[in-house]
Amino acid sequence: MSELKASTQVVVVGGGMAGLAGALALRANGADVTLVERAPEFGEVGAGLQMAPNASRVLKRWGLLEKALEIGVQPKHLVFRDALTGEELTRQSLGHEFEERYGAPYVVIHRSDLHRILLDACQDAGVRLVNDVFVEKVETVNSRAIAHTANGDTYEADVVIGADGLKSTLRPAVAHDGPVPSSYVAYRGTVAITKGTPVADLEDVIVYLGPDCHLVQYPLRKGELLNTVAVFKSPSFERGEEQYGGVDELEAAYKDCIPAVREALKNLATGIRWPMYDRDPIENWIHGRLVLMGDAAHPMLQYLAQGACQALEDAAVLQDATVGSVFADDGVDTGAWDRALSDFNSARAARTARVQRTARIWGESWHVSGVARILRNLLFKSRKDGDFQYNDWLYGQTGDGVPAAHAAAETRTELLAGTRD
Structure with a gap:
């Protein structure tokens, strides 16, 4: 027999960036929010994260930007170079004029640090956080969403937000598709910045572009760490192997690059690599009272550094779409949620599809x-x-x-x- 958990207005499935942001946004509107996460503990895997101003504006709205700036870094420039020659191709200054134009700064931050900021904000706001919950499906009954879990429990809510990532279990309700492999994989690494670290690029985000490869470097945690990401086309991944027992592919991909790029490969953690996937854009993210957001709705390749940024945008637009009648104290218009979800979907689908497609082209x-x-x-x-x-x-x-x-x-x-x- 399944156990029906206490009813709530909103259940958020997934405790990553998108789920936490969505929960925080709806809680700010007065919703009773329960967030369930499959893992036994909350946490974020990975290294550095670039927060462009379209995302840092959202943090500013929620009063969290200063916390991000306290632990992150504001780079001075975004610089592109040719990996074979070292020649500078273009740069964007990220100082006062840039910040004034876009209303917020460009910030680089460790993924785990941003995740902790959002998690703490959810806890402080009163979001109910539950671990070890795997939601297998969501059905809509009489304008209520019922989330069914693997252990037989059910959660009932006005709406369920599916924020369960690239390999979303809930996405099949709106699309019969799968992740699209890109042929490219990434190795990441963070190392302490020491007196021996070359100082020339420690204030910038540097991108080296090479044939079938690129490398990104920038400082983290107030300049204490150097973040390095190496992305290259992998023959083994093209054969279907997500992991690979050796670094010969990595070394071969960068063999013609300048010494500074090859030297930077020593900063990488090579025990695990990150195969890169996205999915084709879809127009509809809604099934009954289930709506997707974040990577569950629009997973994208990382070339525009917009994955987490678009998740924060999702949350801000969802917050705007649900303010007012959805959480009114004097009773809920039965169609308010339907209109709010439709407005959210309409506002976001074309925007995120463009980012997905442009990331592929870029x-x-x-x-x-x-x-x-x-x-x-x-x-x-x-x-x-x-x-x-x-x-x-x-x-x-x-x-x-x-x-x-x-x-x-x-x-x-x-x-x-x-x-x-």
């Missing part, structure tokens, strides 16, 4: 070789520091509309990547 342009690399470098070098036309659509405070200059630039990038006729 990654392809990073990894080209031969003539395409020469053309890519020329295009990058044609952009001057302080030219915001390529950033506004993504970081801008409305998130809607495509400036004509950006649309043209996006088309040029697609042509370079060979994805447009």
Whole structure:
């Protein structure tokens, strides 16, 4: 016999960035929120995370930006270089003008630190947090969502938020698809910054672009750690092997890169690698009183550094869509949740689909070789520091509309990547 847990207004499934952000946003609107997490403890795996201003604005809204700045780093520049020559291709200053334009700073932070900030905020706000709960399916009965767990318990709510990640168990309710492998894998690592660490790039986010590979470095935790990420096309992953017993693929991928890039590979933890997947965009995230958000709705490749950023955007838009009648004290309009979820889905699906597709194109342009690399470098070098036309659509405070200059630039990038006729 299943045990029916206490009814609540909202059940959030998944205790990652998206789930915590969604729970916090709805709790801020006055909802009674229960968040259930499959793992026995809350935590976040990984290393560094780039928080562009479209995400740090959300933290600012919730009063959490200062906490992120206390433990994170505000880089001075975002710099792209050619991995084969070391030549600088373009840079974006991230100082006062950038922050004024977008209403918040660019911040790099350890994933576990941001996760802890959101978790603490949820606890302080009164979100009910429950571990060791695996939700297998959600059904809608008489305008109520029933979440069925693996151990036979059920949770009843007005709505269930599915934030259970790339390999979401709840996504099949709205889409019969699966994760799309990219052929690329990542190794990550953080090492302490010492007196022997080269100081030239310790204030910037540096991206080295090479054929079928790239490498990213930036400081974390107030400059105490150096974060390194190496991404490359993996023959073994293309054969279907997520893990691989050796580093020969890693070393081969970067053999033609400059010494600084090859030296940076020593910073990586090579015991585990991270196969890179996304999914094709979908228009509908709703099934009855179940709605997806975060990677469950729109998993994306990391080339725009927007995975967590878009999850925070989701939460902010969901907060706006549900303010007012959904949580009114004088009774709930039975259609209020349906309208709120529809408004949320409509506001987010096209936006996140564009980010998903652009991330794929952006990654392809990073990894080209031969003539395409020469053309890519020329295009990058044609952009001057302080030219915001390529950033506004993504970081801008409305998130809607495509400036004509950006649309043209996006088309040029697609042509370079060979994805447009």
